[in-house]
Amino acid sequence: MLSIKSYSVYGTNIQVCELEVGAPTVLVYFTSKFNLSRDYIIFQLFGSFILIGIGIFLLFRSKTIFRGVIPNNHLRRNIVALLIIEWFHWGMAPIFPDFAIMLKQMGWMKTAIVYSLIAGCSTLIVYNIAYWVTNNTYLKGQSFLLHQLLILSSIILSTIVVILPVNYYFNHYSTKYFKWSMAWSFYFGSVVASINLIINYINREKEQREKILELEIVKLNGLRVKDKLEALQSKINPHFLYNTLNSIADLSITDGKKSREMTLALSDLFRYNIDQSESLYCTVEEEVRMATTYLNIEKIRFEDKLSYQSRIQPETAKLLIPKFLLQPLVENAVKHGLKKLSSCCIIKIETELYDHALHIKIYDNGPFFTEELVPGFGMRNVMEKLDLIYQSKYELAFLNSPEKHVLIILKN
Numbered sequence: 001m002l003s004i005k006s007y008s009v010y011g012t013n014i015q016v017c018e019l020e021v022g023a024p025t026v027l028v029y030f031t032s033k034f035n036l037s038r039d040y041i042i043f044q045l046f047g048s049f050i051l052i053g054i055g056i057f058l059l060f061r062s063k064t065i066f067r068g069v070i071p072n073n074h075l076r077r078n079i080v081a082l083l084i085i086e087w088f089h090w091g092m093a094p095i096f097p098d099f100a101i102m103l104k105q106m107g108w109m110k111t112a113i114v115y116s117l118i119a120g121c122s123t124l125i126v127y128n129i130a131y132w133v134t135n136n137t138y139l140k141g142q143s144f145l146l147h148q149l150l151i152l153s154s155i156i157l158s159t160i161v162v163i164l165p166v167n168y169y170f171n172h173y174s175t176k177y178f179k180w181s182m183a184w185s186f187y188f189g190s191v192v193a194s195i196n197l198i199i200n201y202i203n204r205e206k207e208q209r210e211k212i213l214e215l216e217i218v219k220l221n222g223l224r225v226k227d228k229l230e231a232l233q234s235k236i237n238p239h240f241l242y243n244t245l246n247s248i249a250d251l252s253i254t255d256g257k258k259s260r261e262m263t264l265a266l267s268d269l270f271r272y273n274i275d276q277s278e279s280l281y282c283t284v285e286e287e288v289r290m291a292t293t294y295l296n297i298e299k300i301r302f303e304d305k306l307s308y309q310s311r312i313q314p315e316t317a318k319l320l321i322p323k324f325l326l327q328p329l330v331e332n333a334v335k336h337g338l339k340k341l342s343s344c345c346i347i348k349i350e351t352e353l354y355d356h357a358l359h360i361k362i363y364d365n366g367p368f369f370t371e372e373l374v375p376g377f378g379m380r381n382v383m384e385k386l387d388l389i390y391q392s393k394y395e396l397a398f399l400n401s402p403e404k405h406v407l408i409i410l411k412n
Helices: 038-060 073-091 097-135 144-170 176-254 255-276 286-303 327-340 377-390
Strands: 002-009 010-021 025-031 279-285 306-312 320-323 345-354 357-364 395-397 405-409
Touching: 025 279, 025 320, 038 176, 073 097, 073 286, 097 395, 144 176, 144 377, 176 255, 176 286, 279 286, 286 306, 286 320, 286 327, 286 345, 327 345, 327 357, 327 377, 377 395, 377 405
Parallel strands: 306 345
Antiparallel strands: 002 010, 010 025, 279 320, 345 357, 357 405, 395 405
């Protein structure tokens, strides 16, 4: 139901339209003109709703407006907040009691300038207070409901504090009509704060859904990587076992004592594998020990034709790396070195931390790497394993100077 009444406020006659939208809800509309038709008033109210709707739309898009255009993010946020509040202020101007007085005293042109300046100043104050409450580390640590209530209260209270001086000035330095401005400030602040609360709740729900989805994707990718790594490891074990058993078979004919030593060394190697079966990773110290156990097996077989040593920097000993990362590289160095060297094949394993990255070096004195190096089974296995786990955060290099070696760099 629509009813129009006339009142005297601040010494100025104004017309009040009361639009009942559902008991006991009443929307009050102020104007400085008289004898307005109901259709004209409804048209003005409809225009106000459009302006407020634009403000709500911009509020939802506030994080993307002027992004990339204004580099300073704090300045961008204030400009966007000013833009949004101007739409809200002009949309709610008909129910702002001081607006009617300003029109009566100054006319449209001055009122538009002063009203916009008031909106701008109030925005800078209210927005920055609310922004501080929203992003304060201690307050963010409270429950979501309490934090939102604090934000809502800060918007309402700061709006009242900003508007009351305006009322005081335009009422000729009197506090007689403070209740009108306080009521409007509470109404306006409540509308803005409620919309902000709804948006924050929607964003919170969206962020929670995105986090759940990200966790599911990470978990799924982790399972896929684990399956692939297990598949790679299942390939390396039979390959290594086949080569070692051939060596034991050869020695069992020519030297039973060495065959026994090699069998015990092989059992140590497989004990390591069984003990670590539940994990795809091991420490640098454990992996180097496993590689030297393999070299010991080969040393038993080739005696003076093979020599090896290892040096582990203490800072790297407990760092985790993929299991069976070094053994294929060591095996490759021994195989190619012994075939093409008439003298002793020398293998060195070194680890060190350099520039916050783990450096693993495997030296041998065999023939230099060719420019068109074709990786064999073991080398491909290592490359696939590094790609799965470290992706772009590793380097694998085959170097001929100053000494021939394979270099693996694992970055944090």
